[in-house]
Structure formats: structure tokens, C-alpha cells
Amino acid sequence: MNQPFVAFLGGANVPIIILVVALVGFGIAYFVVGPGKRRGPKRHADIPLAMRPYHSDEELETTGIERAMAWGVALAVFSALFLPIYWLIEPTRINQAVDEFYEQDVAEGRAEYQNACAACHGTNLEGGSAAHPDEDVEAPWPAPALDNVEARYRETEIVDDVQEFLINTMVYGRPGTPMPAFSVAEGGSLSDNQIEQIAAYILSVQTGEVPEAEQFVGRSGEDVFDDSCARCHGPNAEGGVGPQLINVFERYGWSGEDDTTLEQARNHVEYVLRNGVYFVDQAPMPSFDQRLSDDAIEAVIDHLESIQQTGGPRTGQIGGPPTTGDPDGDDAEDEG
């Protein structure tokens, strides 16, 4: 069906147009085949209804029956046309309405994003930074680019549905990091609807490209730790938003001596590092698989190994349950 015609019929006009067409059609039909005006003087007033004279037999068998049949044909034609036309128009109309709502959401989401998020994540979602919550720390806290968030999380094991992930991140924020909770229920200022609109906007402007891993040339494992881990795990790996990492090898089964358990602990750390850990309402352990080169991942694990101690606390988690520290437990796939 051609576009202007559909557009003309679109929106709320459709039922009205159908009604008008039906009424006009009915009017014409009534005029053409209807009962017509009774002629003659009103002479039946005193005769009981059932005994008044009606059409003659001859009339009933010719014009009468023709009239009735014409009505039947007119109605049949009407329903034969009405249903398919309606069936043709309706899906387009619904789609247009959905598109309109979607575009409206995106437009409003864009405005809300500029108010609530752009200061940290950049006016074009290119990323930015925020002050560290600890005033003594000068290094700003990076706020990730959001124009590639879909591509970055699509392949990871910790997020199934990027839209839901965006919504939850806005709802709960990331406690312990500068990312605030925005939902009214969590003390923020955005309604569920506004949060969904912002998510729609963010998803509508994805570049689809994953940025290249950081260059590792000329850097040490300790540099990588300072840049990428210290803000959550503490400058000396003593813990903060994330658990302390000083005896993480021991927590993952390293005896402090033999090589098999060392290898096992390193593998577990690498698994966490590559895949990340995500809980809906906490700061996550980010996935570093795409962000750090293989060299950098190995170097930062070497660095962690070099600062390991034994005999410390069995759990390092601050503010939540640790990942299972038992390498024989349900993390069997980590031991590869």
C-alpha cells in the first residue's frame, strides 16, 4: 500500500474514517433501495396494526424481495471489503504508533542523559571521569564510554541482556564508586520510565565497536595494577570496593609452596580477571578480557603473585560475599 495513503489513514483517524465510510454507504443504500416514503393520506389511524393493508403479494414477490436481496448484497460487500482493508491497515498503524513511542522515548532519553549523565560519561557518550570518592586520592575515576557498551558486554559471560544491565546500573548505581544510584527507590531522582528512556537512547547510538586493548609496551604489571585495579582493590591491594588481593592465591588453594596449587590459583585469578563478576546491585569486578592485552594480564598476575602472603584472613571481601574460595567447589570450569 502506498505510503501517503497509509499515512493519511494512520493514527487515530482510521476508526473515524471507517465509521464515516460506513455511514455514507448506509445512507446511499437507504436512499437507493430503502423503504422510500409512504404516500397517500394517513388513513390507518383507527385500524389495529396487524390488520392494516400491506404490500400486495405481487409487490412482495418482485420489488419487495429484490429490495431485501439488494440489502443482503450491500452488507455482504461491505463486510467483504471492511475486514481485509482493516487487516491491511491495522499492522502498519500499530507499527507506526510503536515507532512514534520509541522515537519519543529516545528523544526524551537524550535530554535526560544530558542532564544526569553527560558530566561524567561525556556529552557524546565518549566516556570521561569523576573525582575519586576518597578525597585523598587525586587520580580521577574513569567513567566508561557508553557508546560501545553493547559491543563490550555482548560477548561477556556476566551480562545476558545489555538493556537490563543498563537499567540495573542506573537503578542501583555502583556502591563504593562515583556511579550514583538514580532510581527514586534507591534515593535517586529518576523514575523507572525515565531510566528506560535513557537506556533506549544509549542503545540507539551504539557504535558497535569494541575499543582496542590498552597498549602494554613499556609498562610493568605494577603499572597496570595502579591504573586498572588500585581504585577498587586499594593502592596496596588491601581491599576497598573489591576484596583485598594480598592472599587471594591462598584463598584459591595455594599452599605457599608447590607449583600445582600455584598454577591453579593463577588460573582462577585469570578467570576472574578475564570474565569479571557481576552482581546486580554492587560494584562489579569488570571483565578485562578486551581491555588488557594478554601480556598485560599475565604481568598483573605476576605482580599479584609477587605480593602474596600466606596465613592472612580467608576471605577478603568487603561488603559482600566472596566468590567461592574453594577451587574444588562449583568453580570447576575455572581450573582449565
Ligand code: HEC
Ligand atoms: C558522578 C559521575 C557519574 C554520573 C553522574 C553518572 N555516572 Fe555512570 N559511571 C560513573 C563511573 C565512575 C562509572 C564506573 C564505575 C566502575 O568503575 O565500576 C560508571 C559506570 C556506569 C556504567 C557501567 C559501564 C560499564 O562499562 O560497565 C553505566 C552503564 C553507567 N555508568 C551509566 C550511567 C548513566 C546512564 C548515567 C546517567 C543517568 C550515569 N551513568 C551517571 C560515573 C558517573
Ligand code: HEC
Ligand atoms: C570497579 C572496581 C574493580 C576494578 C577496577 C577491579 N576490580 Fe577486581 N574485583 C572487584 C570486586 C567488587 C570484586 C569482588 C567480586 C565478588 O564479589 O566476587 C573483585 C574481585 C577480584 C578478584 C577475585 C578476588 C576473590 O577473592 O575472589 C580478583 C583476583 C580481582 N578482582 C583482580 C582484579 C585485578 C587484577 C584488577 C585490575 C586489572 C581488578 N580486579 C580491577 C572490583 C574491581
